[in-house]
Amino acid sequence: MPTGPTRKTKQRDAVRAVLGAAERPLSIDELLKAASRRADGLGVATVYRAVALLLDEGWIEAVEIPGEPARYERSDKGHHHHFQCEKCDRAFDIAGCLDNLRKLAPPKFRVKEHSVTLYGLCAACAA
Numbered sequence: 001m002p003t004g005p006t007r008k009t010k011q012r013d014a015v016r017a018v019l020g021a022a023e024r025p026l027s028i029d030e031l032l033k034a035a036s037r038r039a040d041g042l043g044v045a046t047v048y049r050a051v052a053l054l055l056d057e058g059w060i061e062a063v064e065i066p067g068e069p070a071r072y073e074r075s076d077k078g079h080h081h082h083f084q085c086e087k088c089d090r091a092f093d094i095a096g097c098l099d100n101l102r103k104l105a106p107p108k109f110r111v112k113e114h115s116v117t118l119y120g121l122c123a124a125c126a127a
């Protein structure tokens with residue numbers, strides 16, 4: 001009997017494809033909605049499992065914005081930060097960082113990491 005990709009594999013591939021093409025971090029709900037267009041019968045449990053596998057592989061990482069559900073993005077994007085739209089609740093990438101952030105720390109303090117999130121209205125919501 002020929003063995004093609006299983007339904008579960010197709011569903012996982014759909015989640016991977018959505019994250020591969022995404023230009024901004026996506027929540028589980030957003031992933032479910034987008035991946036459902038590529039794979040029939042996709043459920044939230046399958047999306048969670050696919051995300052857990054991709055996190056294990058190191059192919060994606062979680063984006064944690066305080067008070068927000070976790071979002072996920074590819075790990076290969078390099079150092080960057082995020083913009084959170086207060087109206088449509090979407091998160092967007094912002095390019096780069098501020099070179100002098102670490103200079104804000106008091107003398108002799110050692111900065112290990114930082115997080116920066118901008119809040120406001122995205123272009124669509126501001127229009």
Ligand SMILES: [Zn+2]
Nearest residue numbers: 085088122125
């Ligand atoms: Zn918006």
Ligand SMILES: [Zn+2]
Nearest residue numbers: 080096097098
């Ligand atoms: Zn930074």
